[in-house]
Amino acid sequence: MPSPTSPHPLRSDFAAAQLALRARTMNDVRLQPDGRYVLYWMQSSHRFEDNWALRFAVLEADRLNVPLLIHQGLDPTYEHASDRIHSFIIQNARELAQRAPSLGLEYQFVLRRTRDDDRRVVDRLASRATIVVTDDFPTCGIAERTARFASRAACRVVAVESHCVVPSAHFDGKEEFAARTIRPKLAKLRDLCLEPVEDRAPRKRFDRALLDGLDITPLDVATLSDAALTTELARCEIDHSVPPVSAEHIVSGLTAARDRLADFTTFALEDYAERRNEPTDRDGSSRMSPYLHFGQISAADVARAAIATGPAAPVEKFLDELITWRELSFNFCRLNPNHGKLRGLPDWVHKTMEAHKDDPREVHYTLAQLEEARTHEPLWNAAQRELQETGAIHNVVRMLWGKSVILWTPRYKTALDHLILLNNKWGLDGRDPSSFGGIQWCFGKFDRPWFDKPIWGLIRPMSIPRAYEKFDAEGYIARWRGAAQ
Numbered sequence: 001m002p003s004p005t006s007p008h009p010l011r012s013d014f015a016a017a018q019l020a021l022r023a024r025t026m027n028d029v030r031l032q033p034d035g036r037y038v039l040y041w042m043q044s045s046h047r048f049e050d051n052w053a054l055r056f057a058v059l060e061a062d063r064l065n066v067p068l069l070i071h072q073g074l075d076p077t078y079e080h081a082s083d084r085i086h087s088f089i090i091q092n093a094r095e096l097a098q099r100a101p102s103l104g105l106e107y108q109f110v111l112r113r114t115r116d117d118d119r120r121v122v123d124r125l126a127s128r129a130t131i132v133v134t135d136d137f138p139t140c141g142i143a144e145r146t147a148r149f150a151s152r153a154a155c156r157v158v159a160v161e162s163h164c165v166v167p168s169a170h171f172d173g174k175e176e177f178a179a180r181t182i183r184p185k186l187a188k189l190r191d192l193c194l195e196p197v198e199d200r201a202p203r204k205r206f207d208r209a210l211l212d213g214l215d216i217t218p219l220d221v222a223t224l225s226d227a228a229l230t231t232e233l234a235r236c237e238i239d240h241s242v243p244p245v246s247a248e249h250i251v252s253g254l255t256a257a258r259d260r261l262a263d264f265t266t267f268a269l270e271d272y273a274e275r276r277n278e279p280t281d282r283d284g285s286s287r288m289s290p291y292l293h294f295g296q297i298s299a300a301d302v303a304r305a306a307i308a309t310g311p312a313a314p315v316e317k318f319l320d321e322l323i324t325w326r327e328l329s330f331n332f333c334r335l336n337p338n339h340g341k342l343r344g345l346p347d348w349v350h351k352t353m354e355a356h357k358d359d360p361r362e363v364h365y366t367l368a369q370l371e372e373a374r375t376h377e378p379l380w381n382a383a384q385r386e387l388q389e390t391g392a393i394h395n396v397v398r399m400l401w402g403k404s405v406i407l408w409t410p411r412y413k414t415a416l417d418h419l420i421l422l423n424n425k426w427g428l429d430g431r432d433p434s435s436f437g438g439i440q441w442c443f444g445k446f447d448r449p450w451f452d453k454p455i456w457g458l459i460r461p462m463s464i465p466r467a468y469e470k471f472d473a474e475g476y477i478a479r480w481r482g483a484a485q
């Protein structure tokens with residue numbers, strides 16, 4: 001295994017073997033012989049490093065002796081489009097645009113502000129491309145958007161998977177049952193997949209004259225001030241009631257992700273197994289989930305940093321969350337088209353829900369009451385406020401937050417729909433495979449039957465009153481009390 005200081009060359013058997021597993025051709029169209037460049041359409045891996053789609057695009061550009069254009073677009077049409085999600089993406093785009101020239105990369109960012117604005121930018125860029133390379137991602141509508149685009153593109157379209165440490169092709173299209181079934185398979189492949197690979201620019205420089213006449217107007221995002229960013233957000237046809245998360249909680253971009261990761265591995269990883277159980281200890285877990293969701297940093301880089309700095313046992317615990325649980329969720333969302341519906345749950349859950357569907361609930365809360373944190377449980381309300389303020393909830397409380405809604409809604413389906421909406425609307429890490437995996441876990445996915453109880457049936461119960469014995473619930477409530485309390 002090469003040491004981290006001697007990564008595999010991009011043109012190596014190792015990289016070729018990884019790409020053979022990660023790249024999927026999405027249409028039957030040939031390479032365009034008259035194409036003038038390779039187009040990398042950056043959809044979900046918003047980074048230049050450790051990005052297998054970009055690596056594939058660089059290799060193709062060199063092989064075909066053409067330059068490479070990296071294009072990222074942002075539309076107002078994605079589900080839950082808001083100031084929160086838009087600003088996180090644009091701030092990262094600013095960093096990408098600032099760094100691209102020194103890396104020898106041509107990167108552009110196009111902002112479609114309203115639904116009436118030009119919506120076929122990628123099609124026009126593709127009309128001059130030899131091949132389009134893009135990201136393979138199972139949620140956020142990306143797989144569907146890519147399939148639609150590939151069916152009308154006049155050149156070959158290849159989707160490449162970069163989000164998982166271990167390529168999903170290893171799992172032969174079979175949905176894994178639980179963490180215990182996928183864990184040993186991932187463990188066998190993990191170290192090999194973590195071997196570092198060189199990242200470099202393509203040989204040929206891109207000349208922007210190649211885009212003449214295409215009527216493409218990128219945003220000058222590299223020089224965008226914070227004030228100009230706020231103005232741009234206001235011009236976008238998106239939900240302005242979900243504000244950006246304050247820089248006190250998270251800063252977008254690879255630099256901030258690496259800083260946070262370094263703090264975590266240096267000061268907290270050693271005690272991760274204990275500290276991750278205390279929700280008032282915000283530094284006790286990595287807080288990498290928003291960065292990972294947008295692909296601002298790769299899971300492989302996070303894993304390598306943990307392995308390089310930490311002692312064995314806590315590192316393994318951390319890698320179990322980062323790789324086993326995260327990649328179990330990717331496996332679920334990739335292979336189960338019902339990952340956002342009750343139908344995605346195993347048979348034993350359906351049987352037990354059927355038996356308990358009419359059990360009386362202690363209270364019914366509407367979506368508005370939940371969203372506005374107006375339940376009788378201060379701990380639940382605090383979790384909802386943490387979500388609204390920071391764009392995530394501490395894992396321990398997030399489980400309680402999800403489980404409680406099952407008790408407070410008239411139907412299991414209502415509970416699931418409310419949780420998905422709240423999580424994906426307010427979470428900076430929402431709309432992710434781990435969002436669906438985490439929420440469905442509350443309903444019994446990846447779990448085993450427990451003991452029969454009202455409402456829960458055989459689903460593992462969790463109760464808020466018991467939480468007060470397990471962690472500093474009062475401290476957590478005080479931290480996320482909210483302005484009105």
Ligand SMILES: Cc1cc2nc3c(=O)[nH]c(=O)nc-3n(C[C@H](O)[C@H](O)[C@H](O)COP(=O)(O)OP(=O)(O)OC[C@H]3O[C@@H](n4cnc5c(N)ncnc54)[C@H](O)[C@@H]3O)c2cc1C
Nearest residue numbers: 285286287288289321322325326395402429430434435438
């Ligand atoms: C109801 C519910 C909703 C959830 N929604 C999301 C979501 O929208 N987005 C999201 O990324 N995670 C979600 N999770 C999983 C988990 O709560 C978060 O990943 C974790 O709290 C993020 O904090 P961290 O980055 O400090 O995690 P750490 O403990 O530092 O873990 C490192 C990384 O491992 C991954 N990870 C950790 N726990 C899990 C898990 N149980 N399942 C899958 N991946 C995991 C995440 O990528 C995380 O960033 C949800 C869990 C539940 C129970």
